[in-house]
Amino acid sequence: MRIGEVSLLTNNVIELANFYKTLLETENGSNDGIHQTIISEETMLTVYNDGSVKNNTNQNISLAFTVDDINKEYDKLVKLGVDIIEKPTARPWGTINMSFYDPDRNIVYLRSFNK
Template sequence: MNLTHSCIITSDVKRLSEFYEQVLQIEAEFYGEDYAEFKVGQSTLAIFDLNAHDSSAPGSAQTASNKSIILEFNVENVDKEYERLKKMNIDWIKTPTTQPWGNRSFYFRDIDGNMISFYTHVS
């Protein structure tokens, strides 16, 4: 089994996609105005409009309310990415820290409040 997609439901696909374009330095591929994808390694991060989602699964999602899932991205150099992203207006959770299990990481939130972690394994 492989996890191939993660999807964020939002009320503003364009705005959230522009945020991720800056953060990931990857251009979104749009499929209409209500859906965008980012190819990230072997996975896909999708951004999907709430109203479009509600047409197939009414009432099943609420935007900007995630408090339990973290999108984690393995990056080459955590400290370099932190310095680059510090120039953006970001809601920071944790500055770069080396964890006991061997990862150096930092946490922040996207503009909908979803938690993101950038990490690098260090020895």
């Protein structure tokens, strides 16, 4: 068994999907306000409005992405006006990590591995 999809439930699919398309530098050709697939590889990332009202006090899940150049990504996020939780910080286990909030206040981590 393997994980097939991570779906972010939201009241504003277009805003959240556009954020992740910008973050991940991808385009899906969709402006659908109900459901969008952002990543469609082995494990999918989707944004979905299931019709229920969300409180956007998400505290039990986070997303993490591995990137090649964390400083480049940090600069991009600052230019986008993203609410940064932690700037890029070297970790003793060999990564450089940073964290921030997406538009729905989900915590997102970026990491790069020391070369």
